[in-house]
Amino acid sequence: MAPTTSMSRRPSPEAAAPPAIRRKLGVVLIDPLPVVRAGISLLVDGRPDMEILAEAGDGKEGVDALSRVRRSRVVVLVGLGLEGEHDASWLIRTVRERFPSHALLAMGANADPTMISRALFVGADGYVDKNVDPVDFLGAILKVADREMVLQGPVAATVGQIADSIELRRDLDVRLTGREREVLAVAAEGLTARQIATRLGVRERTVTTHLGRIYGKLGVGNRLSAIRMAARSGMVSVGSLE
């Protein structure tokens, strides 16, 4: 049966001629570490029911690779170690937006609850830790393919903390304006009000006004407490706090 339209999606397995076997689950692997990619590729390609469709070492490349994938039933593995402008959060948001039918599994190495909450908040369907048994790792991919929430690894014990962090993030997002969030994110890098002003192209007075409003809305007395709260929610990265 020839495709009748220019739609990129293939006919679903049910619609196709009697399928002897279910189509392999496609996996797209995006992680900054080559050795990790190599290891996961071996694992996935060693299974009869999955295959690696593409891999990439950074977020931008990952999206390019995904736009060439013409398949349904795809799981995108996103390494939380991706950094820079096109970091893991950016990638997860972008995949959610541009490829909403793909399942998204975040993976990290002993990620803390805040990192996991951030990944889930921006759109991951689950999280798997790289330190789990390979069988469990593959099991997590299969589960998430059916859009079932997965939390695999020692982090399962921190479900409560992850939920707390997500709720805090939601509250901060709702309470603060976009501009205020931006100011807070830059403040978290440790910049002075004047430096923040320069970065955002506004006057110093405007920045201090924003900061004052932020403290008021968060019910805190100073910048450090505001940044702590934002860090706990996963809204800003904690690196600069340590």
Place this chain on the structure above:
Amino acid sequence: MILGVVRLACDALPDVEIVAEASSGPAAVEAASSLTPDLAVVDLDLPGIDGVTVLRSLRGSGFGGRIVVVSERTDGATVLDAMRLDVDAYLPKPDGLRRIGEAIRRVLEGERAIDPALEQAAVLELGRFARQARESSEVDSSLTPREREILELLAEGLTMQQIGRRLDISPRTVETHVANLYRKLAVRSRVQAVSRAASLGLIELR
């Protein structure tokens, strides 16, 4: 019934003694803060009071000891709530009661003893929770300040006319804003709009 089971279980554990028994939330909080026990066994199904509320007031009162929960409630939302209150063990009734002695022992040794099926239910709930949080933040950032203002007034129960007068804009303009608001919230009526906005945490109902 639970008290009896817990007594028996504790008798069998050499290093464990019961210092207090309480049959209501306030009594439990009172006992926990005056005796500061190492561990509390909490039945979430006390009559007349929500078990999660008991846990919350226990933690809220500063009780930092370990908590073992037993309950008939095995839904993800309840288990997740309990996990957010830092419980160390969660056993389903009635089957889990058989393992209560073992759970107490493990928890005192620093382990956790959440029934795996219940933990799985909590993880699924966490997925829903994350999705809803994301949605609420997306809807929130799509609203203009004016729409947000009107949403608050709708929640207060003002009519379109009253809102127009309050904001000094024409009823027609209010209608346009309200239509946009409904579209963004994906609802068709004021009641739906208010309840959806409340469930997304965008407004607080007083």
